[in-house]
Amino acid sequence: MSAPSRERLVELRRAFHRRPEPAWREFWTTARIVDELEAMDVDELLVGPEVLADGERIAVPDDEELRRWYRQAEEAGANPETLERLRGGHTGAAAVLERGSGPTVALRVDIDGLPRAESDDDAHVPAREGFRSEHEGAMHACGHDAHVTIGLGVLEAVAGSDFSGTLKVCFQPAEEAIGGGKPMAESGLLDDVDYLLAVHVGLDHPTGEVVAGVEGFLAVHQFRADFSGESAHAGGRPGSGRNAVQAMAAAVGNLYAIPRHEDGVTRVNAGRVGGGSATNVIPETAYIEGEVRGETTELMEYMRDRARSVIEGAAAMHDCDAELTPEGEAPGAESDDAVVDVVEAIAGRTAGVDSVVRNDDLGGSEDATVLMNRVHERGGRAAYVGVGTDHPGGHHTATFDVDEDSLVPGVEVLAGTILALARDRP
Amino acid sequence: MSAPSRERLVELRRAFHRRPEPAWREFWTTARIVDELEAMDVDELLVGPEVLADGERIAVPDDEELRRWYRQAEEAGANPETLERLRGGHTGAAAVLERGSGPTVALRVDIDGLPRAESDDDAHVPAREGFRSEHEGAMHACGHDAHVTIGLGVLEAVAGSDFSGTLKVCFQPAEEAIGGGKPMAESGLLDDVDYLLAVHVGLDHPTGEVVAGVEGFLAVHQFRADFSGESAHAGGRPGSGRNAVQAMAAAVGNLYAIPRHEDGVTRVNAGRVGGGSATNVIPETAYIEGEVRGETTELMEYMRDRARSVIEGAAAMHDCDAELTPEGEAPGAESDDAVVDVVEAIAGRTAGVDSVVRNDDLGGSEDATVLMNRVHERGGRAAYVGVGTDHPGGHHTATFDVDEDSLVPGVEVLAGTILALARDRP
Amino acid sequence: MSAPSRERLVELRRAFHRRPEPAWREFWTTARIVDELEAMDVDELLVGPEVLADGERIAVPDDEELRRWYRQAEEAGANPETLERLRGGHTGAAAVLERGSGPTVALRVDIDGLPRAESDDDAHVPAREGFRSEHEGAMHACGHDAHVTIGLGVLEAVAGSDFSGTLKVCFQPAEEAIGGGKPMAESGLLDDVDYLLAVHVGLDHPTGEVVAGVEGFLAVHQFRADFSGESAHAGGRPGSGRNAVQAMAAAVGNLYAIPRHEDGVTRVNAGRVGGGSATNVIPETAYIEGEVRGETTELMEYMRDRARSVIEGAAAMHDCDAELTPEGEAPGAESDDAVVDVVEAIAGRTAGVDSVVRNDDLGGSEDATVLMNRVHERGGRAAYVGVGTDHPGGHHTATFDVDEDSLVPGVEVLAGTILALARDRP
């Protein structure tokens, strides 16, 4: 078995890096993945609605936003037939290799970008070398461009090997919105899987380091709170309005002040907020797009319940109304020792890997856990693998970047693990 | 008619200044007033419960506090028989002069001190000249010592004059707590009054200036909010408490942020707050003693209703309970032109008065308005008179003081007005 | 003298209502005004930069925003030659009638719309009768469409009369941004003016009522506060960010809580706020577009200084930086009795006017005051006239509308006043 060449992987990664598309808008990305899969010798190719349970998508943007990204994908030359299958934001895909008897192994990679602007500083390699985001305001700032590349690379590597069994590579949309894992899990795509691998690059591990089993996933709940009051002229009728921005601001301050919990890690963030219309008008509406997390599902629920009290109390304080909409939720999950053992052994003898860490904490959330839990429920096993990569900026910052030297080793560790798992029948 | 001598008035004022007693604790003060009244030739002397409607007192302190001040009055030599009549904090008194036919004129003075420490700086006259408060933490910081003195002085002056009619001088307790006006009004004491005068020294008017009719009283509502949650160890169980201090702090911030109103002046103050027991314990209880005001009763009610929303919402935000207790409420009131005319005329020819202002705004609240409204309802007339006095510090500050040169003119303007009103039958 | 017909005025008003353009974006509006002026017999026509002092415009939007509205005006058929003169958002115009000897009288009307969506409810006349805003998210919600109409109508009426003197009608941009008055004043356009009239419809006065001299202008200061911190992953690095949204929210809460002032009316509003980029990222930036007002310039400055303390303190609390940018400022101003006398007299005998109120408080701000003060400084006189109109929704709300029956009387009162002022030489 050997991975595709560095050149091939770099070319793929840069193509995807150029066209970051946030959750449920991955039209061009999915179409390009499909193009690549069609060029390979895969046995089954599932697209969009075929990998997503009906009605289970979370945090889908409005029609206008979807149309805008759809059009943009069209203009960028995406295959119109594939696009047609993705209408309404049913993005994502999966490829199946059937190579005789043996276990079913799956690899899950996520494909979405982030709604944030990319640095145009010359010190930022994508800017300097000309593959910076062409979609202003969106960026592959978490390495999912590398994930897609690794997914395709692993497929090529395994396809060209003596693998015996079934391989499914799942290209999951909307990870950042904690929105794609659930519909993919509920589609049943993974219900026959013996082993599931998920992968993430970076996470503060340098190029050459592999984490065999990432742990410490935080359960997460994302929400949108909409505050509504009544507008009035700020000079002439200050006492006749009901100020939604006051309510929102009170909520923000008190959300962060939800008490820490003795049972473990908790998190809260009011990540995006806004409100009001004009300087001289008492604001009628305001919103918070936020999230809470917990080391366990119970802790996440503690935070979620307290957040509800804060938001409703803040609205009441200012005679406003608050409407809370859940936007996404993911549980925690654990890697199985049996799978981690295999990753650890394979990584230990892969060229380009200098250091293997058995376990490390993510300290974040990931809806891969929904898929891992689904596999666990059906009796399968799973591991979440970290592939180190030097990254100048932190994840989600404007200067995040992937060291392309980590692509080949990443593909080889995963493809090698898949072969080993298939040999070692469950 | 002539006022008592400056020496007499200064001696009285300093005696009262030395023993400031806050609302419903005016044991020594009332006893001393009664001593003075008994030494005069008054026709009727009403004490404590005789001038207060049963069950109408507001913001009465707890028994322990009352006992402490009672004992202190005893130790300071107050007449035990009078004290006995004041038990339970039924303080205050009234004297009636009946001198033949003529209208009934009343003068209301307030007698309570404030719960604040007095300056011991040498620049502060009471400190320098040795009549600073002997009750640490209490102070006559609003001139009620001068009011009592003027009340007694007016009685002496009128008693020694050719006055024909009835004069009632009412020594009202608990003005600062907005608590004494109502029970005195409802006792019926003023129900036969044709003319009511109330008086205040200072109010930023210098010695030698008289305001014939003070206006701009703000309607006021005072309250106590008690927040209760649940304590827990701050290090070991932070997520298991319900933090009453967080609730209180959120309420304070948002009380001041109640929107201004286009219809006029509003006010809000969280004047005294507290909470918690120890540094390392999640606070179980907290409280706010606060007030709202409005230029009209409607505006006061707007503030009161909004304050309730804020307090309840703040408690809800932190899973705490809030209990709101009204502590006192006073409406607005207006001086009658007919009475103001007389004050203006008399003041204009009183020695020591250089300047007469017809009307000026108080910009504060006063429960004299309850008495004025009672008199209005019964067909009588009223005016609230300002007697200027140079005061180095502002009202309610540690260096407030009264210029004793203003005492004699103050007595003469009021006594003169009473005589004129009695002559000029309604 | 007679005003243009009701049909003519209604047609104009609806045309302008359909195309509301916010501050400095009044491309179509100015071009249409110029079309109308060119069709009349005016002696001088000044456009854009000719009525705006160089470098004095405030709160000008960015180039992209300007280009968007410019293009939209082009597409809506605005005269390209006029548009060319307005490039970069130098909007507004003025027309001069020179009719022999006599005083110079000016009328100022404002022309901008508001950045808010218009109701599409059938009960809203513009929606029902088909002249609702064609620019989604913008609306003539303060009656400036009627002001432009009145400006043109007055010009037509005076042009067709026996007026002797000079008339200047000034179509001022960017009133809502408190941004157009200053550059127009500093252009010198009004420096030779003997009498200035400004006009506003509505203000809670019904159709048939005229306010001869509107008073109670609040001095205003508008600002933008930009908070900057540092982003980080909300799950993985919560302690490594510096949260600009927390800083902003703390500022909002405490801005509204700036203490009321005993010297008079104050106002504060955080009218538009926002911050953050994604749910799972610690917000790096946030902003407030806000304003403070005061009954006097001193009170406005008290609020402005306190607002600065709040904003800087809030940023410091969360280790963020704050940058404050003044966006606009207008002083108070008073109408001159001599002019108000004339308006009162004329209105009293104008058909369609049932009720004349001499003075009433605006309770808001207006940069007409900058122009009025300029005229006062040069020895001229001014009045701000209110033309009542039934309006179902309040100013700045989605259902604000103008009763078109008030247009003809409005034109006649103003044109009549101009003629009277010209006859009655100063």
Place this chain on the structure above:
Amino acid sequence: MSAPSRERLVELRRAFHRRPEPAWREFWTTARIVDELEAMDVDELLVGPEVLADGERIAVPDDEELRRWYRQAEEAGANPETLERLRGGHTGAAAVLERGSGPTVALRVDIDGLPRAESDDDAHVPAREGFRSEHEGAMHACGHDAHVTIGLGVLEAVAGSDFSGTLKVCFQPAEEAIGGGKPMAESGLLDDVDYLLAVHVGLDHPTGEVVAGVEGFLAVHQFRADFSGESAHAGGRPGSGRNAVQAMAAAVGNLYAIPRHEDGVTRVNAGRVGGGSATNVIPETAYIEGEVRGETTELMEYMRDRARSVIEGAAAMHDCDAELTPEGEAPGAESDDAVVDVVEAIAGRTAGVDSVVRNDDLGGSEDATVLMNRVHERGGRAAYVGVGTDHPGGHHTATFDVDEDSLVPGVEVLAGTILALARDRP
């Protein structure tokens, strides 16, 4: 070796329970301990200043408060000679047994009560059985009454055994104020110690359970923040004050909102707050008595630095001043395996112990860590032992109580460990 009888220990514990004295006020408690020590055959008895380094005490109350508790101890019959040695709040004591050659082993127990009221509910054993706190507002709500009892019991047990070596039992004051550990450490009392044991009852472990080595001490920093502004009349001069309660409330809200940290556990509490003087006065002063904690000293310092920013920023927001006074600080510390091994072994064969937990997290702070670190620095070893006891209410709550059945096993485990450590020379 055998422990004193259950009766003896219960009698001691109830005597101390009846007279809880908060930090540096342990006059009666120390005098009673000294009485007990004098009745035993100890070789050295150190009192007050002899066990406290000069000038190192933290969070000492003011003279009046000290005098009040001193007098109360006198009235309760404390030995006047001992009291004399404790003047000024130099409380605490230590006893030394010298029994031939062998290692020096120390046991540290803390002796202070808490400033909180005790339940008088019949379900609360001390209330029902008549040994509830006789000092209203103070309570042994953390089991230090049991600690003192265990300290005395261990001394008696070891004194009556074949122990060879030196035993020091240290009765440390002011643990709750994080104030007594440091002066005791710096007195040098423990500088020759080979093994140090500290003990705590309860901590959610039931009667019959022993924790051989308690871990997870949080580093802690306690502080007092004093806010000062300027008072003014709330009705008449609201804009002329500077409101210290607004500043304090803003600080409270934002202290709890200091971001969680990815590196580990953090805590924050505003445990006691207050401010203002009267309902109608703008508050001039306010304070917070609070604390921050961290799983490591670095995390505590992160919280401490952020708290400083919050407090200073909050004061700046309201034009107030803030003064921060550190009140106490304790580091983390770890139990040594070698000592934990011995405790584990001994506990495993002690009657009344059903369950031995090797390690458990405290999740709180303790200034025993200062003493443990001092011993570590000098080459000695230490363990912090937990003695389970059923407690109906949580630590620091009004219904906390100790199951007296845990006293004998507690004494036996500790005395047994001391004997074992002495035999097993280092």
